[in-house]
Amino acid sequence: MNTKIALITGASRGLGRALATRLARDGWTLLLTARGPEELSHVAEDLGAGWLAGDVADAAHRAGLVAELERLGGLDLLVNNASSLGATPLPRWADYPLGQLPDLFATNVFAPLALIQDLLPTLRRRGGSVVNISSDAATGGYEGWGGYGATKAALDQASNVLAAEEPDIHVWWVDPGEMRTGMLAEAVGSDADAAPPPEDVATPAIVGLLTDGPASGRYVAAELLAPQGGRA
Template identity: 65%
Template sequence: MDTTTKTALITGASRGLGRAVATSLAQRGWRLILTARSEGPLEAVATELGATALAGDVADPAHRTRLAELAADAGGLDLLVNNASGLGATPLPPLADYPLGTLRDLFDTNVLAPLALAQAALPSLRERGGAIVNVTSDAAVEGYQGWGGYGATKAALEQVSRVLAAEEPSVAVWWVDPGEMRTEMLAEAVGEESLEAPEPEGVAESLAELVERRPASGRHRAADLVKGGVA
């Protein structure tokens, strides 16, 4: 194995921002381990990028164990990108009517799974001076009607990120609000006919540059990264 090649695990990599981040890192020479729930699209991305793919649900502990084994086979991780995310109930309901079982499942996917993957990755990330990117949302810090369930999970992920950054000084931890992007998730939330957001490739390029520049741990908005805010 070429020990100079860095390895990244990217979740939610079959479409949208995850796929764009994988493409950007592959162009920079990274070795990639990709996961998503949709096996066909994931395999297509992996074939295109020469990456290792394992389809499954990050909320499933058995799937996370298999991902950890792939990372070990690759010699460890230099980067974990927690991009996989659920939207929750749709059409987006007010909190007064939010189905609590659905919200519980959403916390499993959006908060507990990223933390569990971080826990599994931390030994090699510490050893290799690696990094974690947790993809969050402005819904974590703003009170948007209908976004209470999703926003609550992203607020929790931001706090997890903030504490990890304080507890793990040898690992860079960045929680990034990508802003609106032209993705299937946003189309599900607001309706494709009203979707006027930019494509995710620009955000992905900024995230790749963030990883290369390695600023101090902290929260970033993609709009600021595009303006060079991590320099």
């Protein structure tokens, strides 16, 4: 009866997989989703978690996730981690293929918002939490990161307004910092090897939010783990 239930998107690799691994160890009941069924099924089997493969930008897939969560009994934590990098190699704004931006916003902004809308009733009922994964590209002027950064800035503001409108749930938007993931490697190549794995910083920072339950807001993972960790 006291088991916490979490839905993690983009859970087959990177931060999503690392966080799922930690929450499974901590006794959470998990529903995992990502686009690729083969990789996702292996992760879910290893963790004893439920899974449903698909694209969170697809309304039918989101309906399937909602139905499965209803079967499980509700939801205590939604982690909107699934993201797309957009055009690569990372182009300057002067050269950005504008035709790719609608799909990028659909995945990085509209899909998380749609899941939130679908799941707010159960999150309200259970006093749950939303974790939206942001980026330093949302606030910094980094060459080549305009498309991805614009979507994360939009997600930040959506989170900010949601926090104001929904005082009975926690809404945290988290900048995980650079992580050694496939997405970062796609963006910067071998330089990604110097970044810490998501298990080292981002995962314990998010778990700390769940444990301590601070006020809704934007948090930087590395700062959360510092002695005077706090909001960005």
